[in-house]
Each structure stands twice: as C-alpha cells, then as structure tokens.
Amino acid sequence: MTQFITDTDILASYKTDASGLFGSPDAIARPRDYQDLKEIVLTCLQSQTAITPIGGLSSTTGAPLAPYGLALDCTQLTGIIDLDIASDSKSATALIYPGTNLQTLKTTLETEGWYYPPDPTSASSCTLGGTVSTNASGPGSYQYGSTHRWVEAIHMLDGAGQEQHWQRNQVEKITLGYRFLANPLDLIIGSEGTLGVFTRIQIRLIRPPEQRTGILTFFSSLSDLLVFLQAACQQERYPAYCLEGFDAPALSLVTTSLTSTPPTDSLAIYLEIEHTGDVTTDKILSHWLPLLEANALVEHTSIFQSPQDFRDIYNWRQIIPSLMNTQGKIATASGGKKHSTDWCVPLNQLQNMFTFVDQILTDADLLDLPHIRYGHFGNGHPHHNFITRNPDEDKRLTKLLPQLYQQAINLGGTFVAEHGVGKLKAPYLKKLLDKKLFEAGRNIKQIFDPQGLMAPGNIWGDSKELFT
Incomplete structure (x- = not known):
C-alpha cells in the first residue's frame, strides 16, 4: 500500500x-x-x-x-504497454502509462522506427499525461496540430471512482448531436485533471521523416517578417514543418550562441522542412531562396542539416524560455514576476494584435517593461512574456491582461492556445467565456466529479465554491 x-x-x-x-x-x-x-x-x-x-x-x-x-x-507510472503496428506498416498505435516522460517516449519510439509528432518545448520535463490533459503543442503543431489529433483512446478513473474508457470514433460520418458525443475524447483531452485521473493513453504513431532541412533567417523589421510569414504559409511544395518567430528582445537573450550573429535589433524566423531522402537540401533552398531574398537578410541565413545541427537549434531555442523563467524567479524578490500570455489569433490579424498590445502598454506607461515575443508565429501564436519588476508594475500589467485577452477573441482568436487554463487563467475564463457555455462546462465537471474533488481550482475556479 x-x-x-x-x-x-x-x-x-x-x-x-x-x-x-x-x-x-x-x-x-x-x-x-x-x-x-x-x-x-x-x-x-x-x-x-x-x-x-x-x-x-x-x-x-x-x-x-x-x-x-x-x-x-504520477511520474512512476511509466512505460510502453503495447505497440500495435498497422497492416501496411506505415502507422501504429501505442498504449502508454501517463507518467512517461515525453522526450524519453519520443526517443524510445524513434529507436523502433516510429514518430510521435507533438513536441512541446517542455518535452524533456513534461509527461505524456500532462500534455494530454492540456492538449499541448509545440513548434511542429504548424504541420501536425495539437496533441488531440494524436490521441486514440484514454483510460481514466473519474471523480466518482469509476473506470472509464473512451476510443476515438474512426468513421468520417457520424451525427450524434453534440460533437463530443461522437468523439468523447474531445471532452476529456484538455480537461486538466478536473474530470479524473488518466491511467493509460493510446497514441497514434507515424513513420519519421526521412530528411529535414532547417533555415534560420533574419529580418530588419516586423513588417518584413510578417510579409515573409504570410508567403511562407502559402507554400505548397516543400511546405514548412514549423515557422517559429523571434523578436529582437528575444534574440538578445541568445545571440551569443547563434551560428550567425544578426544585425542589432533584427528579428528572426526559424523554419524547418521535412522531406524525402531523394530531395536534396540544395533543391529545398532553391525553392525557398526567392522568398528569402525578397524579404530577409539572406547574408545572415544559416542552414541546418545534421542531427547535431538540430540538437543545437533546439537547445538554442530552449534558452529563451529558460532565461525568462529565471528572470521571473529573480523578479519575485522585488515584488514582480513573469507573466506568460498564451493568446493566438488568425495569422492575418497578427500585426493588429501586436499593434494593440503595444498601444495599451504605451497608454499604461509600461512599454519599457521587459517583454519578448517568440514562438509559433506561423500559427498566429507568439508567446508574449512580460517581467514585472515591482508590485506597482505587476498590478498595472495585471489590469491590462483582460483587455489583451478580449482583443484576441475579438480578432477571431483565443487567449488560451496551448498551455491550458489552470488556475492562473481561470478568472479570465469566467469573465470572457459565454456565461451559458461556462455553466455547461461546470455542469459536465459535476457529472464526472460529483464531490468537486478533482484538480480543485483548475479551469473553473475553486471546486469548494462551485459545488457546496
């Protein structure tokens, strides 16, 4: 026991x-x-x-x-229980314990010739269950989507202590009324522990790409970067697997480790293309070069091809959130902290969102606040992180966040794209979500968790307040 x-x-x-x-x-x-x-x-x-x-x-x-x-x-509940290969050997499913470290899982599967696409930045420290509970994503979500696309079944102990098992429906045509009745996994994925505890998770696998080519290129202005981004997203031949953006303050955190030192105040895009072995890197570059020449600082472009290259660029990108987390912890000593926003808007609204955020910061006399924008620009989903340095700045920035989140919604997006709601964004969910939808969500939780004991505070606020 x-x-x-x-x-x-x-x-x-x-x-x-x-x-x-x-x-x-x-x-x-x-x-x-x-x-x-x-x-x-x-x-x-x-x-x-x-x-x-x-x-x-x-x-x-x-x-x-x-x-x-x-x-x-749950981190001792680890390992692959079963691997079931399809008859054509091009795909497979794997039944996994939820506490399995995601990077360990991906590496183990790759040694067996299989590829699990979801790639959150925290892969080395997060678990499969954690990524399913938040519907996590990462740079590769530009091509492969979020975690929910790759989950085939979930076994769970719900908040009433009952064992539940849901399998993804495999037919294309199904009309059972409310969408989650057709695929109940869409209800469970992203539930952040509020409905129960995962016990096993079945995921879908594909064969890994034969080759990859990475391109890191720089821009003299945000407008040039966004023009390139719009054009890059329309590439049908040799399309990008990821389109990651970095503004000048983000690059300033990592310039010492860049292969090519960019001009001061420049911005960057890292794009990666997956392709078959018979397509050479030169062919990829010849296809992308006209677009790069039209908008980017081509002379500062770096190419990545080898496994070591990709480890280097991955580690380079990891420095940014790591340093921001460190700065946030240091700031707590003076009454500040790190604020991580998670908004996402349609790509054609990205410039409007950037302009809006700059304007409300200016109006609040907070434009000089340390802040960076980096991450999934190709999805319209940059991580816009702030460091407040004292209680006054923290209070003023916190007051602005509802405006920022509402604007993302107004532009056809969301204020929660991949990190989940948790406890930090639960108050905003209550304010910004339609009241009837909010109430419907709380009622669903109460059905699965009648005592209000599962993951108190996540998504809906304090369970004691909700159900007593």
Missing part, C-alpha cells in the same frame, strides 16, 4: 511550477502501478480529500499545484 507522504521538505518540492503561483498540498502520493493508483483515488474520494494529478511540474498556469488535499505524483 502506498504511503501518503507529509514530510515538509518533500511537500515543499511540489509547491511550485513555472507559473509563479504556489501550491499547498497536505500530502503526496506516488503510485507505482494501476492498482496502487486506484486504491489511492478511492481512499481519497471516500475521505473527501481533493486530488490534484501531477506530471512534470512544467506548467505555466499552476495546473499541477494542489491548493490543498493530495498531490498525486
């Missing part, structure tokens, strides 16, 4: 993630197998103890932070 750990030093290690929030669990449990997990969940439900499932504690929204009750550490 698994013990409930209450040692204060161990509890302290479960009180923070990358959000700047702080949890306060009363106990920790680390199930070693399914029976262990089931016993823990049933014990908690019987004693009316709240349960917050935990993966890699890499969240930027506080989702894995238990405000009270049990922090359920």
